[in-house]
Amino acid sequence: xxxxxxxxxxxxxxxxxxxxxxxxxxxxxxxxxxxxxxxxxxxxxxxxxxxxxxxxxxxxxxxxxxxxxxxxxxxxxxxxxxxxxxxxxxxxxxxxxxxxxxxxxxxxxxxxxxxxxxxxxxxxxxxxxxxxxxxxxxxxxxxxxxxxxxxxxxxxxxxxxxxxxxxxxxxxxxxxxxxxxxxxxxxxxxxxxxxxxxxxxxxxxxxxxxxxxxxxx
Amino acid sequence: xxxxxxxxxxxxxxxxxxxxxxxxxxxxxxxxxxxxxxxxxxxxxxxxxxxxxxxxxxxxxxxxxxxxxxxxxxxxxxxxxxxxxxxxxxxxxxxxxxxxxxxxxxxxxxxxxxxxxxxxxxxxxxxxxxxxxxxxxxxxxxxxxxxxxxxxxxxxxxxxxxxxxxxxxxxxxxxxxxxxxxxxxxxxxxxxxxxxxxxxxxxxxxxxxxxxxxxxx
Numbered sequence: 001x002x003x004x005x006x007x008x009x010x011x012x013x014x015x016x017x018x019x020x021x022x023x024x025x026x027x028x029x030x031x032x033x034x035x036x037x038x039x040x041x042x043x044x045x046x047x048x049x050x051x052x053x054x055x056x057x058x059x060x061x062x063x064x065x066x067x068x069x070x071x072x073x074x075x076x077x078x079x080x081x082x083x084x085x086x087x088x089x090x091x092x093x094x095x096x097x098x099x100x101x102x103x104x105x106x107x108x109x110x111x112x113x114x115x116x117x118x119x120x121x122x123x124x125x126x127x128x129x130x131x132x133x134x135x136x137x138x139x140x141x142x143x144x145x146x147x148x149x150x151x152x153x154x155x156x157x158x159x160x161x162x163x164x165x166x167x168x169x170x171x172x173x174x175x176x177x178x179x180x181x182x183x184x185x186x187x188x189x190x191x192x193x194x195x196x197x198x199x200x201x202x203x204x205x206x207x208x209x210x211x212x213x214x215x216x217x
Numbered sequence: 218x219x220x221x222x223x224x225x226x227x228x229x230x231x232x233x234x235x236x237x238x239x240x241x242x243x244x245x246x247x248x249x250x251x252x253x254x255x256x257x258x259x260x261x262x263x264x265x266x267x268x269x270x271x272x273x274x275x276x277x278x279x280x281x282x283x284x285x286x287x288x289x290x291x292x293x294x295x296x297x298x299x300x301x302x303x304x305x306x307x308x309x310x311x312x313x314x315x316x317x318x319x320x321x322x323x324x325x326x327x328x329x330x331x332x333x334x335x336x337x338x339x340x341x342x343x344x345x346x347x348x349x350x351x352x353x354x355x356x357x358x359x360x361x362x363x364x365x366x367x368x369x370x371x372x373x374x375x376x377x378x379x380x381x382x383x384x385x386x387x388x389x390x391x392x393x394x395x396x397x398x399x400x401x402x403x404x405x406x407x408x409x410x411x412x413x414x415x416x417x418x419x420x421x422x423x424x425x426x427x428x429x430x431x432x433x434x
Contacts, residue, residue, distance in 0.1 A: 107401070187326055191409075191415065197405050198401045201401030201405065202398065207255075214428070
């Protein structure tokens with residue numbers, strides 16, 4: 001098992017619910033966490049709100065100063081942000097957990113992505129980074145709920161770099177209850193991102209915070 | 218809960234592993250099952266091999282004579298077959314479980330579908346049928362294994378017709394261990410079909426017959 005205890009984790013868009021939820025769980029697990037935002041002040045506020053020694057700074061500072069960087073920004077602006085941070089992210093594992101979704105009165109639906117998926121878009125604009133796709137199906141509500149000690153979820157981890165996917169699986173494993181599961185190559189990321197639309201449909205129908213588990217492994 | 222015990226189930230392409238596996242489990246559950254194939258003789262052979270009173274006939278006969286029809290044919294030929302059977306399938310629930318996948322030396326990947334997904338393709342060529350998408354992630358090996366009494370799987374059921382999706386959820390529930398879970402509208406079928414490529418990656422990595430469970434419901 002890869003040891004991730006010494007890694008510092010940066011979370012771009014860490015003031016949003018998904019990013020803040022992940023930041024909280026990683027900080028609780030004892031990892032050094034740095035929340036990024038367009039506004040350093042809002043990043044610091046979010047870091048204070050989750051505790052655990054997390055700090056906050058502008059996205060570019062976080063990208064430069066952390067070992068492994070999670071991208072949890074809205075899909076709008078995803079490409080432009082990563083393009084602007086390519087130098088800081090070079091050589092690093094970059095974990096894309098962006099779900100390109102649209103919403104209308106019938107619910108959520110998957111948006112087409114020219115590069116195939118948000119993760120492949122990240123790989124296209126970050127050719128010198130090690131892009132992994134993961135953490136798409138985490139429920140921000142669950143991650144942020146102090147009453148939830150164990151999170152009932154398998155995190156599908158996709159990528160073409162075995163050492164990088166192993167690292168991100170180990171990172172998922174630090175959240176109690178969560179298991180990082182290898183889920184295929186980056187070219188199969190679209191459907192994992194898009195499945196979030198189905199989980200939103202499940203949540204509506206069953207009044208739940210649905211996740212997935214992989215059986216027989 | 219919808220009562221499906223009186224329904225006769227037709228399975229187009231029921232001589233393939235996925236269709237035969239489903240046929241076997243439905244017949245074991247006491248449902249009247251009719252296996253369809255291009256060749257009536259091969260359909261009858263498959264029906265005899267699974268037992269449980271299943272019968273076999275040409276696809277067109279099965280489409281005409283059963284109440285609910287499952288489409289388990291290879292993606293090649295899917296559209297043409299359904300176009301040819303539109304009159305027989307009119308008014309019926311048609312359950313598409315086709316996964317449009319390609320394979321190369323790096324594994325499986327999702328094929329683009331002009332209509333959005335195999336299920337939407339079925340809906341486009343069967344405007345008078347009630348198309349539901351389901352049973353994409355069943356493992357034929359598991360369904361056909363007499364040693365497996367309970368199948369550890371949630372079947373995502375997608376569609377725009379509530380009565381039809383309720384019926385198919387109840388149909389999934391007749392297989393011991395399986396739970397039918399509403400998974401959204403037909404416009405979100407692509408990613409459920411395509412996720413089969415990821416499960417194939419999981420199977421390769423973990424030497425498993427992976428399925429999925431939905432948590433928190």
